[in-house]
Amino acid sequence: MAELTAGQNMTVAEAVGDGVFDEDCSEMVVVKDIEFYSLCEHHMLPFYGRVHVAYIPNGRIIGLSKVPRIVDVFARRLQVQERMTSQIAEAIREVLNPKGVGVVADAVHLCMMMRGISKQNSSTMTSCLLGGFRSDPRTRAEFLGLVRNFG
Template sequence: MDAVIKNFPIGDDKSGRPSQKEAEDAVRVLLRWAGDDPEREGLLDTPARVAKAYRELFSGYDQDPEDVLGRTFEEVAGYDDIVLVKDIPFYSHCEHHMVPIIGRAHVAYLPNGRVLGLSKIARVVEIFGRRLQTQETMTAQIASSIDETLRPRGVAVMIEAEHMCMAMRGIQKQGSTTLTTTFTGAFKTEPAEQVRFMTMIRGRG
């Protein structure tokens, strides 16, 4: 299903996406199902607002991380040590219940002759965050996209996030945090590099 709607702009008939009207009608159905009246004054504009919000919240389907990562820089004056961007905030949605995932990502790589603009790493996190996700998948996607495009000596990604599906429903445990990691290259094969990554994240290095 992901391949059907990915890489097409919203509104393109080739995407197979419903129209704006169909999306708004679906919101009205959900409002009725929840027990409210979509025709009451306070909810009259809600379907349009929800459709507009979803267009923004799930805009990652219309962006390709390869486009963001395409431009790299080779003038690095011989720098070949860890490049780390930490505490990148993101907001995503759980693919199981479509409720928010709120967290931060830490992304590092070991250059192999080329480096990325630092803002591009944050952009990649945002692209994958603005899709329906599991935290495990998102962690792996960020690492894989950087690894495949930049071809560094290694990539390390850690995500720390709170899942509203645990806080608002089900077990209802507020404040619990889920942590996931993905390592490639030297970060995977050399434990000392993992330790350095973790130490830098925790602000002790």
């Protein structure tokens, strides 16, 4: 249980370390299919799946291996998927001040599979779009298209 909730004792700054670099790049960066395992805070049962994270740099980029570390900060704790999705997006925004951030999470919830309505094949998708991902329909469509096609 300590390992499953280790994210509670981690900060985003610790996860990122010195993994932020000045870079004059303005194209969308997408890190797809980041596996995560979390615990539903209502039922104390796992939910798990994949997260896709994208941002448009604004003079700085983040080391690609740091993105899954940020995901783990917010996944490895008692959580709800909707909040986890927006916390990841806000963390990327705070670290990079990018032109936009998009996060999509796709997960199955054991609390839906093992109890209650007992649905085995449903998955839950949540998204958080900030900056250009929210305001520019082309950016949003590009991101969601990439996630859909390859996710």
